[in-house]
Amino acid sequence: xxxxxxxxxxxxxxxxxxxxxxxxxxxxxxxxxxxxxxxxxxxxxxxxxxxxxxxxxxxxxxxxxxxxxxxxxxxxxxxxxxxxxxxxxxxxxxxxxxxxxxxxxxxxxxxxxxxxxxxxxxxxxxxxxxxxxxxxxxxxxxxxxxxxxxxxxxxxxxxxxxxxxxxxxxxxxxxxxxxxxxxxxxxxxxxxxxxxxxxxxxxxxxxxxxxxxxxxxxxxxxxxxxxxxxxxxxxxxxxxxxxxxxxxxxxxxxxxxxxxxxxxxxxxxxxxxxxxxxxxxxxxxxxxxxxxxxxxxxxxxxxxxxxxxxxxxxxxxxxxxxxxxxxxxxxxxxxxxxxxxxxxxxxxxxxxxxxxxxxxxxxxxxxxxxxxxxxxxxxxxxxxxxxxxxxxxxxxxxxxxxxxxxxxxxxxxxxxxxxxxxxxxxxxxxxxxxxxxxxxxxxxxxxxxxxxxxxxxxxxxxxxxxxxxxxxxxxxxxxxxxxxxxxxxxxxxxxxxxxxxxxxxxxxxxxxxxxxxxxxxxxxxxxxxxxxxxxxxxxxxxxxxxxxxxxxxxxxxxxxxxxxxxxxxxxxxxxxxxxxxxxxxxxxx
Amino acid sequence: xxxxxxxxxxxxxxxxxxxxxxxxxxxxxxxxxxxxxxxxxxxxxxxxxxxxxxxxxxxxxxxxxxxxxxxxxxxxxxxxxxxxxxxxxxxxxxxxxxxxxxxxxxxxxxxxxxxxxxxxxxxxxxxxxxxxxxxxxxxxxxxxxxxxxxxxxxxxxxxxxxxxxxxxxxxxxxxxxxxxxxxxxxxxxxxxxxxxxxxxxxxxxxxxxxxxxxxxxxxxxxxxxxxxxxxxxxxxxxxxxxxxxxxxxxxxxxxxxxxxxxxxxxxxxxxxxxxxxxxxxxxxxxxxxxxxxxxxxxxxxxxxxxxxxxxxxxxxxxxxxxxxxxxxxxxxxxxxxxxxxxxxxxxxxxxxxxxxxxxxxxxxxxxxxxxxxxxxxxxxxxxxxxx
Numbered sequence: 001x002x003x004x005x006x007x008x009x010x011x012x013x014x015x016x017x018x019x020x021x022x023x024x025x026x027x028x029x030x031x032x033x034x035x036x037x038x039x040x041x042x043x044x045x046x047x048x049x050x051x052x053x054x055x056x057x058x059x060x061x062x063x064x065x066x067x068x069x070x071x072x073x074x075x076x077x078x079x080x081x082x083x084x085x086x087x088x089x090x091x092x093x094x095x096x097x098x099x100x101x102x103x104x105x106x107x108x109x110x111x112x113x114x115x116x117x118x119x120x121x122x123x124x125x126x127x128x129x130x131x132x133x134x135x136x137x138x139x140x141x142x143x144x145x146x147x148x149x150x151x152x153x154x155x156x157x158x159x160x161x162x163x164x165x166x167x168x169x170x171x172x173x174x175x176x177x178x179x180x181x182x183x184x185x186x187x188x189x190x191x192x193x194x195x196x197x198x199x200x201x202x203x204x205x206x207x208x209x210x211x212x213x214x215x216x217x218x219x220x221x222x223x224x225x226x227x228x229x230x231x232x233x234x235x236x237x238x239x240x241x242x243x244x245x246x247x248x249x250x251x252x253x254x255x256x257x258x259x260x261x262x263x264x265x266x267x268x269x270x271x272x273x274x275x276x277x278x279x280x281x282x283x284x285x286x287x288x289x290x291x292x293x294x295x296x297x298x299x300x301x302x303x304x305x306x307x308x309x310x311x312x313x314x315x316x317x318x319x320x321x322x323x324x325x326x327x328x329x330x331x332x333x334x335x336x337x338x339x340x341x342x343x344x345x346x347x348x349x350x351x352x353x354x355x356x357x358x359x360x361x362x363x364x365x366x367x368x369x370x371x372x373x374x375x376x377x378x379x380x381x382x383x384x385x386x387x388x389x390x391x392x393x394x395x396x397x398x399x400x401x402x403x404x405x406x407x408x409x410x411x412x413x414x415x416x417x418x419x420x421x422x423x424x425x426x427x428x429x430x431x432x433x434x435x436x437x438x439x440x441x442x443x444x445x446x447x448x449x450x451x452x453x454x455x456x457x458x459x460x461x462x463x464x465x466x467x468x469x470x471x472x473x474x475x476x477x478x479x480x481x482x483x484x485x486x487x488x489x490x491x492x493x494x495x496x497x498x499x500x501x502x503x504x505x506x507x508x509x510x511x512x513x514x515x516x517x518x519x520x521x522x523x524x525x526x527x528x529x530x531x532x533x534x535x536x537x538x539x540x541x542x543x544x545x546x547x548x549x550x551x552x553x554x555x556x557x558x559x560x561x562x563x564x565x566x567x568x569x570x571x572x573x574x575x576x577x578x579x580x581x582x583x584x585x586x587x588x589x
Numbered sequence: 590x591x592x593x594x595x596x597x598x599x600x601x602x603x604x605x606x607x608x609x610x611x612x613x614x615x616x617x618x619x620x621x622x623x624x625x626x627x628x629x630x631x632x633x634x635x636x637x638x639x640x641x642x643x644x645x646x647x648x649x650x651x652x653x654x655x656x657x658x659x660x661x662x663x664x665x666x667x668x669x670x671x672x673x674x675x676x677x678x679x680x681x682x683x684x685x686x687x688x689x690x691x692x693x694x695x696x697x698x699x700x701x702x703x704x705x706x707x708x709x710x711x712x713x714x715x716x717x718x719x720x721x722x723x724x725x726x727x728x729x730x731x732x733x734x735x736x737x738x739x740x741x742x743x744x745x746x747x748x749x750x751x752x753x754x755x756x757x758x759x760x761x762x763x764x765x766x767x768x769x770x771x772x773x774x775x776x777x778x779x780x781x782x783x784x785x786x787x788x789x790x791x792x793x794x795x796x797x798x799x800x801x802x803x804x805x806x807x808x809x810x811x812x813x814x815x816x817x818x819x820x821x822x823x824x825x826x827x828x829x830x831x832x833x834x835x836x837x838x839x840x841x842x843x844x845x846x847x848x849x850x851x852x853x854x855x856x857x858x859x860x861x862x863x864x865x866x867x868x869x870x871x872x873x874x875x876x877x878x879x880x881x882x883x884x885x886x887x888x889x890x891x892x893x894x895x896x897x898x899x900x901x902x903x904x905x906x907x908x909x910x911x912x913x914x915x916x917x918x919x920x921x922x923x924x925x926x927x928x929x930x931x932x933x934x935x936x937x938x939x940x941x942x943x944x945x946x947x948x949x950x951x952x953x954x955x956x957x958x959x960x961x962x963x964x965x966x967x968x969x970x971x972x973x974x975x976x
Contacts, residue, residue, distance in 0.1 A: 228677055232916035234825050234853045239918075240839070240846040252847035279844045441716045445826045445850055448719040457590045457618045460643045461716050467641065468715075488680075488699065503698035508641040548834075565619035 011214035012072030012498035013037050017050075018114045018136065020129060022198050023062055023121030025138045030118075038500060039587060041507070042071035042115060044098055045474035045514040047087040048521070050118055051096065055521040059089045059097075060197035062122040068163065068203070069116035070106045071476035075211040077219060078493045079226045079485075080478035082107055082292035086163070090189030092174040092346065092387050093406040093430045094525055096518045097191055100434070100473045102292035102300075103184035105161040111207025123199035126170075131205045132160075141201040146170060148339040149179050152202065160206030166341025169196035171377040173385040175346035179338065183290060183300050183308050187343030189407060189429055214499030222492035226485045227296070233484035235444050236297055242480060243289070246301040247312035248278030250439075254316065257443060257452075258549045259416025261409065262320040264352035265402045265535075268413045268543030268551050270320035276327055281309050284327060292478070299480060303331075310334040310344070313433075316411035317348035322355065322362055329364045336368060340375035346387055347371060349408035353388035354380075357395050405430035405531050414534060415543045415551050417442040419450065419458040422562050425532040426462060426570075428518040436465035437479060446483045455558050459565035467511035474514060513586040516571070520578045520588060529576040532563060590616040590718075594644070597722040598624035601648060604806060606729045611709075612648035614718050635690040636711075640697055644714040646721035647688075653764065654729045655709075656757040657736040662706040670731035671738075672879060673941035674809070676897060677916050682728055685711075702728055730806045733876055734940075737761060737969070738883050744973055745886070762975055765876070769963060772802050775956065780868060780949030788814045788821050789836055795871060795951035796829035804873035804958050805829055810942065811852035812951075813870045815862045818842065822851045822858060853917045860928035861946070869947030870931075871954040875962035877969050878943040882911045884972065896939050897921075906937065906968060909961050914938040935961050 017030040032046075040046045047069040057064050066088045073081035084106030090097025109117060112133045119129070128141040144152060146167045156162045161181060169176035169192035176192030177185040186192075213219055235241045235249070242249045254260045255273040262270045281287060281301070287309050291298035301309035310318065310330055314337075318330040337344045351370055355362050362370070373381030383391050388401040388408055402409050407430020414421035419438030427435040438461065442452035450461070468487060472479050475494060487504035495501050522531075539559070543551030567574060571582035583589040594614040601607040614624040615633055623630060633645050649655060661668050668682040675681070683696045685703040693711060696703040701724045702712040710728050714720030740758050743750055776798060778791035792812050799805055799812070810829050813822035818841045827835035839848035839855060841863070848855065858870050885896065885904065892899040897913055898921035904911040910930045914923035923938055930936040934957040935945040943961055947954030969975075 225680060228915060231919045231922055232677055232853050234851060234855065234917070235849055237918045238849065238851070238853060239843065239856045239859075239924075240849040240851070245846055249846045249849050252845045253849055256847040274845070277844075278846055443850070445824060447715070448717050448723065448826055449824075450717055457593070457616065457643060457717070460618045464641055464643065464715050488701065491699065503695075505640055505698035512641070568619045 009212070010034065011212045012076065013042065014110065014113050014115050014211070016114055017116045017118060018131070019118045019120070020136065020138070021121040022119065022123040022127065022138065022200060025123070027136045037072070039510065040514060041471065041474035041510050043069050043474040043476035044085040044087065044100070044470060045510065046116060047085050047098065048096070048514060048517050050116075051087055051089070052517060052521055055089060055096070056524055057089070059091045059194055062198070063120055064089060064194065066119040066191070066194050066198065067116060068105070068109060068119075070110045070114075071474050072498050073475045073477060073493060074106045075110035076213050076497050077223060078477070078497060079223055079230070080292070080295050080297065080481045081476065082294040083476045083478055084109065085473055085476060086178055086186040086191050088191055088194040090191075090429065091193040092190040095189070095405055095429050095527060096521050097189035097429060098473070099186035099188050099191060100476065100479070101180050101184050101186040102478070103161060103180035104293040105163055105180045105205060106476065107293045108161040108205040108207045110211055111209050112205055113207065113209050117203070119198060119200065119203075121198065126199050126201050128201055129203040131203070133207055133209065144201045149182065149341065150339060153182055156202060156204055160204055162202050162204045164202035165192040165195050165200075166339060166375070168341040168375040168385075169193050171375060171385070173342055173374055173377070174387050174390075175343040177341045177343055179341060183302065184292070185338065185343070188345065188432060190343065192341050213497050215496045218496035219493055222489055222496055225489045226481065226493070229484040229489065230297065230481055233446070235446065235483045236480065242299045243297050245278035245282065246299050246309060248281060248301070248309070248315050250312045251277045251315055253443060254411065257416055258544055258546055258551050259413040260316060260320050261402075261411055261413045262544070263323050264321060264356040264400065265409070265413060265537055266356070266541070268416060269546070270323075272325035273320060276315070276319050276325065276330070278315075280327060281315075285309060285331070295478065297478075297480060307331070307335060308338060313411045314344040314348070317345055317352070318367075321348055321352045321411075322367060324362075324364065324367065326364055329367060332368055333371060336371045340371070342371070342375060345410050346408045347374065349402055350384050350388040350391060353392055353400050353402065354384060356400050357392065357397055399536050402535055402537070403431055404534060405527065407431050412439055413543055413551070414538050415554055417452045418455050418554070418562075419452070419462060421534060421538065421554055421559060422455065422458050422566060423462050423465075425534055425563060426466070426566055428515070428522055434479060435469060436462045437469065438462060438465065440483060444483060447486070455562040459562050460569045463566060463569045464508070466515050467508050470514040471507045471511035474510070513588065516578065516582065516586050517588055519570070519572065520583065523577050529563070532576055534559070590618055591622045593718045594622060594624040597646070597718045600722060601725065604726065605803065606650055606654055606726060606806070607648045608651050612646065614644065614646045614721065616644045616718050618643070629688075632688060632690055636693055636697065639690065639694045640713065642713040642715050644718040644721050645711070646713065646718065646725055647709055647711045648725070649709040650729055653757055653760045654733065656753075656760070657732050658704050658710065659706050660754060660757060661732055661736060662704055668704070668732070668735070670735040671883065671897075671940060672731050672734050673897065673916060673938070674727050675731045676940070679724070679727060679731065682731065704728065726806045730874065730876070733761070734879050734883070737880050741884050741969070741972055758973070762970060765966065768803065769959070769966060772959065774798055774801065776951045778950060779952060782814065782816055782950070785816065785821070785838070788816050789833070791950055792821065792823070792836055793832045795955055796823065796832040798955055799871065799873050799958070800830040802959060804875045804962065806874060810873040811854055811858075812872065813858040815868045820855070820859055820862060822848065822855055824850045825852050854923055856918060856924035857927045860924070861931045864928060865932060865946070866948070867946040868949050869951050869954050870944060871947070871951060871958055872942055872944045873958055874942035875958065875965070877965040878937050878962050879940060881906055881965040881969055882937045882939045882941075900939065906961070907964050908933060909935045909937055911937045911939060914941065916941070937961075
């Protein structure tokens with residue numbers, strides 16, 4: 001697939017995509033036409049375009065692409081533009097499997113002169129890819145087999161940036177991560193296993209070039225607007241916000257709102273939570289700020305000795321979900337998952353499912369032991385490595401997997417935020433909190449507060465948010481800054497960088513196209529209304545109410561009506577299937 | 590959705606920025622609902638069909654806002670107010686040539702609002718009609734402040750203005766003067782407070798009074814009270830006349846981040862409490878305090894145009910200091926610039942609003958809010974030689 005590139009100079013985009021075939025150890029350059037960039041922006045959008053022809057193949061087929069894509073804002077002074085997308089078909093869910101990931105890999109890919117990297121084929125032996133600007137080499141990595149994250153990073157060296165897998169992926173764990181450096185992980189849906197199926201241990205990229213910006217003065221103005229809004233945002237830059245405490249800033253809030261998933265979602269309140277909040281991590285581990293390249297928020301936290309402090313989801317799931325009140329154990333579990341290469345959310349949720357099935361409270365040693373068993377595919381780990389859905393099915397109790405489409409829910413109980421309930425169901429990669437992130441308005445009051453115990457209006461809100469976040473993941477930028485800024489400011493940055501005059505609404509149209517394409521890909525693999533459904537627990541059981549806050553079961557009828565409303569707003573059939581009319585309207589057929 | 594569109598249509602009238610039955614708000618989920626029927630529905634529906642939004646608001650503003658809007662819209666396609674609200678959130682206010690979809694859609698594709706001379710103001714929301722309401726209210730506030738600030742500088746520069754301009758200024762002064770001088774309600778909840786319930790009741794009362802005295806527009810502003818080692822503060826984006834259930838407790842030692850939803854000015858409030866013996870802080874955006882903060886005759890100042898973050902002079906209105914400050918944190922943020930200035934009864938942040946303090950409760954804080962605003966109002970009248 002070779003396109004002829006436009007002769008006009010590109011800004012923001014490099015106009016070059018690297019395609020590496022590990023079967024025959026060759027590589028080619030793709031020059032997409034400018035129209036394709038405008039249609040899909042970059043990042044998640046453009047990666048989706050290249051995934052689509054292969055979406056019905058098995059995730060471990062040699063022809064299944066593993067895609068590393070940046071957006072036009074990456075490697076420019078645009079705020080929070082150090083992120084990128086990793087995409088393939090998810091081994092865990094069978095759906096589209098994409099993850100936005102931070103660190104500095106995206107910037108190095110861009111510096112090296114690439115908008116994206118497509119990896120196909122399968123090496124005969126474990127290998128690595130080394131990319132230095134436009135030089136590409138494929139090397140033997142058999143000696144790194146089974147190596148954990150830190151020693152592997154030490155082997156690779158500090159220059160440039162690397163994406164790598166751990167032993168979990170090599171041992172067939174369906175929720176294996178791709179680590180990007182020591183602190184950033186593409187975990188949801190198990191992209192690490194796709195990388196392992198190609199016999200690729202790591203990819204190292206070192207770029208030295210610059211990305212052309214069409215109008216730097218205009219970009220600076222957009223940047224100033226975005227910075228001003230970020231400074232005005234309590235959740236971003238306030239003294240209790242994520243710049244200070246990381247995403248752990250949400251821990252107390254979820255607890256106080258009675259929506260902290262506890263004991264495999266049987267309860268929504270964890271009495272030990274006040275002793276396990278972000279402040280305690282800061283006090284105990286003397287946390288320091290870190291973050292993606294080029295970001296001024298620095299939401300990542302590390303301990304005094306450099307260990308990653310768990311993200312909110314991990315903090316919550318390795319404490320409340322497993323009824324664990326030992327802070328050190330959360331740190332250890334987080335470290336184990338990182339080193340071995342497993343998604344923390346699915347790992348913790350699978351253990352919670354196991355604990356409920358066996359009706360036991362897991363002791364600290366059991367938790368770490370089971371994590372090792374999973375990563376090494378030993379003992380019960382051979383079944384737990386399949387994730388909670390397949391494990392619960394094996395145990396003939398499928399209703400005890402707290403997942404949608406096979407992806408485990410994150411740390412927001414849907415009975416405490418009805419938009420979140422709908423968003424879990426409609427997400428194209430399973431129970432993901434980030435596709436629409438209604439917590440922003442239902443809990444964090446941004447851009448304004450909505451009634452968290454109502455489905456009224458939520459269908460359209462979720463659809464619009466999914467489209468907006470698809471844009472963010474395609475630019476690529478960080479969703480967190482959208483607690484403060486909006487596409488009004490980012491469209492100005494996009495126009496300044498690329499020279500393509502675009503409004504917020506223009507970008508939203510691209511976002512709708514990007515998201516609908518994912519819906520089409522899932523439909524091709526048989527996903528429909530039956531898969532846009534929450535586990536029965538949330539319709540049948542109440543959460544943990546307080547005297548002021550009632551956490552009732554969701555109304556199944558109200559949920560179904562909201563889902564049908566969503567289908568109408570999204571332009572899907574009554575069974576959630578894409579329509580010919582809408583597909584054509586969006587330029588997808 | 591119907592409940593929401595009706596609520597915010599009603600609030601516009603309640604705040605005195607629209608006449609009854611003028612606002613029309615549409616809310617869209619799978620189907621659209623309207624706050625009322627009207628001839629504007631077709632144009633608004635056409636606009637909604639072309640935008641990724643979930644609500645739309647259109648209304649002719651009440652006087653004097655309508656006349657102000659028309660005057661500022663003369664011979665321009667964009668109005669550039671300099672107050673904090675515009676600079677941070679609106680950026681600028683575009684002018685549409687007519688109340689027609691083809692004139693308005695291109696504007697709303699890039700901005701949250703448009704003014705249509707002679708007709709009204711249009712705004713939208715992507716999450717809730719509340720966004721449209723807030724934007725509408727902000728536009729009225731920003732235009733009012735710009736109009737009277739510009740008027741002062743025009744008079745000072747000896748510019749000739751048409752009689753209509755002077756008449757509108759007179760209307761502004763007369764209507765505001767009669768309102769503020771006739772307002773006579775004060776808080777009855779007195780401190781010191783002993784428990785959370787007393788604090789919440791006092792904050793709710795003071796919040797409602799701040800709104801009913803028009804010391805804020807829509808819900809802008811915030812309010813806090815210290816009880817022991819806890820600061821109770823209104824949540825970000827909370828409506829000061831609906832504070833019940835929207836007050837966050839925040840330990841002074843920062844040991845809980847449950848109050849991450851607290852006002853962006855939490856840090857400023859906390860710093861004031863840590864450095865003084867005050868127990869209550871009230872923050873509003875009274876119009877003439879904001880206008881007077883933006884009037885400075887040092888036209889050759891090196892920081893002219895940067896007054897929102899730098900000031901070369903220690904300016905005061907009576908005993909009340911005026912300080913620069915952008916919303917939120919950072920070296921030029923209010924959290925940094927305000928606390929050192931708020932040692933007395935109040936301080937004004939340039940182009941933004943007024944903070945006042947209370948010894949035990951909100952009685953003195955609210956009285957100071959009104960008193961300082963009256964002083965600013967009278968000073969403005971004096972500046973323009975209003976008789």
